[in-house]
Amino acid sequence: MSRSRSLVPTLRVGIALVALAAAVPAAHAGVTYRLDRPSAAPGETVLIEAVFFNDTPTGAAWSAPRRIVVQWRGATGQPIRTTARAVGAATEFNVPVNNFARMSWQAVVPTQARGLQAVSIEGQSALMALDATGRESGTPATMAANTPVVDARTGEPLPPAEVTRLGASPDTGPAPEQTAMTQPAAIPTAFNSFTSSLSAYQPVYFAVGTRGGTTARFQLSAKYRLFTPEDAATPKFYENLYLGYTQTSLWDLQGDSKPFIDTTFNPSAFWLNENLWTSANQNWRFGSAAGIEHKSNGKAGDDSRSLNDFYLQPSFNYRFDGGSTLSFAPKIMSYVAVARENSDYSDYNGHVNWRVRWAQDNGPVVSAMYRQGDQKRRTTQVDLAYPLKQIGLNANGYVYLQYFNGYGETLLGYDERNRSQFRIGLSLVP
Template identity: 65%
Template structure:
């Protein structure tokens, strides 16, 4: 059975609808039956104006769910004077059938016109659904309740007596009065962002982040850190367009000798990049298939000079094919095809060992295991394989953040310094922050 989670396209409007419902003495938000949540896009509108009814179907069941969005809804408008008016709302876009994978949602909208004969506060219901919404349909010439500030103290709902000002101030409200719902809907939801807030909202995970230890031949640690920074952030009310999918990335991977005197680093690869990335270029009608793309340029260097210096640049294109299983997991196939340029003389034969394609496969379970594999094929049967397994520690007796991480590596290029040296099978275990 599908279970509902209320998702709001614009969280700023949740208070006005709740406030109007309270004014109607109904105390009703807009929950609905069998997997659907409804809401109005605004707290007030004059008779004759168009409003939007938005619906979200969220599937939290154990199997794919099918949903038929009706092309029309019958609305009932109930005023405080007892008048009831029925009208139609029409589905936008024409699509009515959805196949929703586990832990995914479908969103649709209907357009309705506020009936010319209604006035004042209205309880708006959908026939056949227990959903109840509220709208202030007072005419513009007389002003609306939704635009009138609330003057007066906050009272105890049981006794009607004013609460102490200190109690009200603790929740961030004024003891003497509050804003109107329409003013809250129009006001910014949050204060202007600081420079740090903008940076924090633009940075996100890129490649896996982990720290692993292995003991073959000698004890070593291999760890990787990685992040990407979005150059252009889209507004919060719409998906990013193509020009807003440009990123700067940085990845660093190190091999650390934990056994020798002074525990030196064997090698570190510094990998800055610039790229375009989107995982939602195309989605199948059933929402189980998605196609994305990652393409750009990157630099790899170990930061050393002399005989130990290694550096190269490459341009790459990485198509990404995602398949969403009904059981709540995703399989991703993402081959990265690379063309090298400005390769250092000290490693001019790099492609003979690394090849030109990283064959990548990843399976990720919702809140569960993550398994990934990478395979490279160089010249003369020079093969490289890396396997990774991560399990969330929240699902163990430790109940901690992060993942238990296991890694297997066999082949060439465990470090950039040793790109032409074959590494025998190496198993490591450690902690992953981003699997």
């Protein structure tokens, strides 16, 4: 069978992963605001709570003001401006990937405020609502709505049967406090549940080199979280379990049938917590991963290669004040069930992948990997990714450069020494 036929299943997997990646909402970092309660009398103190969530591929810095200016607008629209003071001492936060920081400010409801208030923070687009009706008199806007459902244009009551079909009472509606206490969480669709659990794993790239013939090396990768944490700040042990899949191919672009030279299929199951410990100033962070993975090139006979390994990968991260993060994450591996055809795999690839990575927020990413087998069999890979938007292109992704020298550019050729190879291309996940 021609090796070019292996292109079909690999491209199918690649297209599927790219489609899934496209379905996931774009990563972002932002702040959401809310009031700690729906109603308070004039003169009472309320909390304005803020949550900064980092959904970007790199760590992010959040500098929250110690004091903010709050605007209150009642039925007349005439604003009242007051200040609110931060609760606690910390206002500078370094937020790791897929983590959040929380803080709040104390605000006194103005004594002049009456009725339903539109509350905003100067400089922010968020708009909140608070019922400031005094409890000694008046009808609070947060009381139950003891009135029928009417047509918005005519004011005439709707037929009770029609309202009942909507899941509401024809005569009365619950107060906001009651709704917050009794309303069940929205049930996500199966597709939304799947995509919300899918995230980046290893780098995703496509790069071309010309030494020894024109070839392309590309990699697709994603991980899937098996359980959604009830509390993202303190997930339970089993809520950190993942399934991962990575596929790396070397493609001959110069041959007559453009065959794949080799493809490594790499499924895995692992435990991952990127935030086991964080320093008080959030500059230092320690995480860890541990799991089992399988590697195979999907071939039979003399070209068959496969192995399994258990691994432990601690990660040490330092967040610089300039908005970049330096990471050191050695991957320590113990091989099991190694195929006869590659029984000496560890002699060439060793037992530790030493990894260092530096990433600037919304900027370049540089990573390096070094490993050493027996008898000075060394392998080095250096990757540089630079955002396309930083070079004037309104496009997602990165310009990607890769340098490789040593053993194991393919699983088939794990014991073959590869000369220095430079490749250039595009990266979606650096």
